[in-house]
Amino acid sequence: MADNDGLGAITSLPTQTRRKTYEHVYRALRHALITGRIPEGTHLVETELADQLGVSRTPVRDALRRLESDGFVARGTAGGLWSRGISPDEIEDLFLLRTELDKxxxxLACERAKPEQWAEPKSLIVAMGAAIDRFGTGSEEFGQAHLAFHTSIYRIAxxxxxxxxxxxxxxxxLDVAAELSYRDPASALPAVQQHEDLLAELSCGDVVRAVAAAEAHVRRSADDAHRASSDTALS
Structure with missing residues (x-):
């Protein structure tokens, strides 16, 4: 098992983000686990995490429970919580599920959408670009805009x-899939371009093209996730 050095990858949360402390702690820890900034087999000590994040132990404890339920953290045979990696098979299953949902x-979105409904996902692509420019693809701000974009498509559908x-x-x-896909943005097609291309096909009125574009979008994301996961394992 690894020691606690990987915990140093997590920085203290900015003061302005502490209004939803638990959610921020959960997302910060999950992001560090998914991207490998906290290596697999790291002992996760509640008090140390609370000190590094600048929060009380309660939101850390709650976040660790949720991460254990999600499968990102495992309880050791001698006690304590330890970080758990994501296997290639688990990544593949995650994207298989997302492929069917997005197709x-x-x-349904292509068949049911009113023309004015496409304005919301279009504006969320702009928000994605702004988040990338200001905070980067690995940021919580990008993650929220990305999730909001796909949520808007699901609402239309x-x-x-x-x-x-x-x-x-x-x-x-979907949120986890995005973090896996964009953990190495340098090797992926730019996120804004990906979603502009996808939205153009979804809103074209041709169901066959829309479904094919959704499938291709997820497969590209899966390929990026597998590649980034392999690179992390080799580093």
Whole structure:
């Protein structure tokens, strides 16, 4: 098992972000685990994490429980919590699930959308670009804009009620998939261009093209995730 050096990769949260402390702690830890900044097998000590993040132990404890439930953290045989990596098979399963969900969403959105509904995802691509310019692709701000873009497509496809049902665990999967895909933005097609191309096809009125574009978008993301995961394992 690795020692605690990997915990130094997490910086203290800015003061202005502490209004939703638990969510920020969860996302910060999950991002560090997914990207390998906290190596697999690192002992996660609650008090140390709280000190490094500049928060109390309560949100850290709650975040670790959620991460354990999500499979990013495992309890050791002698006690304590340890970081857990994501296997290639798990990455593949994650993207298989997302492929089927996004293909269905693409078909329904293409069939059901009113012209004015495309304005929201278009504006969220602009927000993605602004987040990248200011904070970078690996930032929480980019992650939120990216998730909001895909959520807006699901709302067009499924309506507000059923899109809301996806808003818990399934959209968590999409969020994790994005963090895997964009962990090495230098090797991926620029995120803004990817989503501009996808939106153009979704809104073209041709269901076959829309579904094919959604499938290609997810497959590209999966390839980027596998490549970044392999690079991390070799480093």
């Amino acid at each position: 269905l969403a693409a078909r 499924f309506g507000s009620r059923f899109a809301g049902l996806l808003d818990n665990y399934l959209l968590q999967c």
